[in-house]
Amino acid sequence: MSEQEEVQEITHPGPILRAARDELRLSIDEVASQLHLRPSVVAMIESENYHDFSSDVFLKGYFRSYCRLVGLHEERMVELLERQLTVIVEEKRQLDKQQADEKLKAKRIHLMKLTGVAGSIVVVCALLVWTLIGSENEHELEQRSDSSLESPGAVVEPPAAPEEVAEENDSVELVLVDEKQSAAETLGETSAVTDVAIQSSNLDAEDQSSESQPVDEVSALSNQDQPQVRGTISITFTGDCWFEIYDDQDNRISADLMRDGRKFDYEFSTALRVVLGDASVAQVFVNDVQYDISSYVSTTGRAEFTVE
Structure with a gap:
């Protein structure tokens, strides 16, 4: 056995427990029976397979019981276990970070591809719209030019006589005078109705204020709900x-x-x-x-x- 392997066994608590058990000539089943554990749990502790343990609290409790059984110093062995768990947690953190970086990189690449495809679609749609609008404008210009060539000349009406213009102005003035008078009458009626409505609303407000009585506020302290025993x-x-x-x-x-x-x-x-x-x-x-x-x-x- 090389020096590196010996140092590894010294710093790893699993081989130390296995060596102590072998020295006492105890089998895994005997250790599990005395610790009230399953043989698979003892085997996982010796092989340092800590991934199946749900929490470090359980692992340390089993570990301390195992150390007491084989006569090893609990605190020193637990210190070795904590160092090993710290290394495992750090390795897991680095692995998770690496996997997260890879996922983020893949996501960015996928987003860039989607952006490129979307940009290409937008450019193609813009070209199609521009082509359609240009063709429609050309067709409309052709239709306008054809209709202007085919339409006859505009007919110019002769100017009206001065007498007809004067009669039309007089009729327009009469209509404006009548409209002003009717608007003034309507405005007067509206203002009268508004004054009556304001006076009635003021009277209602006074009646309501005179009839309203102060209401005493009643405050009660609510009892805090006590937790009920289920x-x-x-x-x-x-x-x-x-x-x-x-x-x-x-x-x-x-x-x-x-x-x-x-x-x-x-x-x-x-x-x-x-x-x-x-x-x-x-x-x-x-x-x-x-x-x-x-x-x-x-x-x-x-x-x-x-x-x-």
């Missing part, structure tokens, strides 16, 4: 199990490594989200009725469900 939840543990519970606002109510024989009781007024590290050692009762969680159990034995 029900109770009770969880009994028959083995070691990491346990978390959150309310509907995702605020953590409790989180702890529950031992064999411990029990959790809680009265809730909102929906609850419950997370169990090993559902096989937990019995859930909602309103004193056993709650079936078998459909929420994953391949690693972890269960996450919501209680309404």
